[in-house]
Amino acid sequence: MDEREKLRKFRELDDAFAEALRELEKPNSRFNIPTGPPVRxxxxxxxxxxxxxxxxxxxxxxxxxxxxxxxxxxxxxxxxxxxxxxxxx
The missing domain is CATH 1.10.287 (Helix Hairpins)
Incomplete structure (x- = not known):
């Protein structure tokens, strides 16, 4: 895989991550993420x-x-x- 392909994949991943974060910040988010027990x-x-x-x-x-x-x-x-x-x- 050449450097351009790696950079393109990284940008796609970065965009997807940013979109997921924006979605989580919405008050009525469609995501139902279990939080689990509190961290000690x-x-x-x-x-x-x-x-x-x-x-x-x-x-x-x-x-x-x-x-x-x-x-x-x-x-x-x-x-x-x-x-x-x-x-x-």
Whole structure:
């Protein structure tokens, strides 16, 4: 396909898209486009992502504690020690 043909097809597509937009803006549009459920906000997605990360972290921590036979108390003491030495914030 040569450049002229590509340009012609692009213009046709652009014209069709512009016409569709104009049609959608009409108050009594003949198009019946379902809108679906509302899009989740960025805050909701970030909160959900954080919950997933938290869950994955907790599961991995529990697996490591079981693998190395460490109790919650010993892990808590380790974290307090590391924090007091400035290794974690």
């Amino acid at each position: 906000s960025l805050e909701e997605r970030e909160a959900n992502d954080e919950q997933v990360r938290q869950h994955v972290f907790e599961q991995r921590l529990k697996a490591l504690m079981n693998e190395h036979a460490q109790s919650k108390e010993s892990v808590a003491m380790l974290l307090r020690t590391m924090q007091s030495l400035g290794h974690i914030a």
